[in-house]
Amino acid sequence: MTGVTQLWPSRFDQNEFQIVPDIRNTGLWRSNFLTEAERFALEQAATPPKRFEGHRDIICEADKAENLLLVTSGWVCRYTCAPDGGRQVTALLVPGDIANLDSLLFSRVTYTVRTLTPATIVALPRSRALALVDEYPGIARAFTALAIIETAIASKWMLSLGRRSAHGRIAHLLCEIVTRLGVKGEKDIIVPFPLRQEQVGDVLGLTAVHVNRMIRQLRGEGLIDISDRGLRVCDLVALRHAAGFDPAYLQMNQYIDAATRSTPDVA
């Protein structure tokens, strides 16, 4: 009994934001739906990893997208702009995530994908991905799972954007990041935090100025400290409490019914 396989990446080199830049470090690969044959087929289909600098647009709104982009190191985001120019980040992508899952089916993207740090990306040509989806049920199911998880995260973000105060939104985002990075422990956690305050604002629907004030307030409350591109969480339990954060929602492996797995636990 090996326990539950991870859908989210669990490890993250703290200094370099580097993990093995390989399709084997993606959520697609790590999902527990894949057989060995499917893993092999996936690996054959992926292109070699490509390196991007920080703060670079990788795909722009209305671009044609012929590849799925699998983030294997670094932080990336997806955003769209309101008519007045306001920017809204709609997804934060860490190693293991697919930046443009919808490009599996849609030929144009309706958002911009941008690196937040230097990042490594593996491309999966859409034509090959589609062929794999038709041939291998496990791969099809893994894609579906990723899409469903995206929706679950989006739902939580909508709850934050619609019903939480600025204070609560920031606390909640920090809890989410700590959880998604797979950190263990609850006291004096330190994780990389490459987001600028303006980018935090773009995620949470706030201005950079107000983000600054709220971060200072959280610091004053002894909950966190952000400095030098790093986040220190003094007391994760207290932060969760302030955020109203339920740590279970991202560990969705727990909820995946055993019956839905291609590779049952019991032989």
Added chain:
Amino acid sequence: MTGVTQLWPSRFDQNEFQIVPDIRNTGLWRSNFLTEAERFALEQAATPPKRFEGHRDIICEADKAENLLLVTSGWVCRYTCAPDGGRQVTALLVPGDIANLDSLLFSRVTYTVRTLTPATIVALPRSRALALVDEYPGIARAFTALAIIETAIASKWMLSLGRRSAHGRIAHLLCEIVTRLGVKGEKDIIVPFPLRQEQVGDVLGLTAVHVNRMIRQLRGEGLIDISDRGLRVCDLVALRHAAGFDPAYLQMNQYIDAATRSTPDVA
């Protein structure tokens, strides 16, 4: 050349919120990924339609969900609550939509599904849906497409919640509803609008009082009129302009690359 098949339902009886309560009126069925054999298999797997009254919870947060719920008539929503009790609607479901797509893979839901009007729902047992997904690539692809579309809509909602004024949010929501209901024309459109002002607030992250003021303002601007459970859009072009609404985003069929279809247009 028959044009593009619909993923969204296009017709909607104005008085009764009724369409044929049948799996054939769902987005799953109407997607253009399905072969005849797949359609037949789907139809066999679905349960007979069941009728629900308005304002009833169908699944509650933390419930186990053994069925996928396909809305075939009426309006339904999905919502979650913040710790302080604030409610946030995360999806509006009209005939054709699946209320709990994530139940395909997760055994518990993290939200409540509630009817907004009397509604008819067809259930698809998860075990059968999973079997279909493994056996039929077109069905797998249709599920993936629905999940991806949900994410696309959620992204738009996040943009509204994060970066639009109350005035713009309401205008945008009304545009979305008109589009999703498949209305043609641009002048003096009348569609059913069963949402209470408090529910509009729960969708848009506003209070009912402020929703009321903004609706009155939109009315004063000669853009819309809401009365008697109906919405009248005087000038859809003007409303879209006020909302910064791009009508293309919901008609995602356009973007589905021909190569991704199971049933090509050209023989």
Added chain:
DNA sequence: CGAATATTTGAGGCCTATCAAAGTGAGTGG
């Protein structure tokens, strides 16, 4: 070291929430 980019701080104002109450309309029962 200098320029550009982020963070921090302050003052003032607008948008939206909150609290409260009156008005409206549908449904019920006498």
Added chain:
DNA sequence: CCACTCACTTTGATAGGCCTCAAATATTCG
């Protein structure tokens, strides 16, 4: 047919959270 109730809409007054504009300080980078 008319009280009566209940739920929703409308209106008003007030308060507060977040934004805007502006400038000083700190940090990064060439």
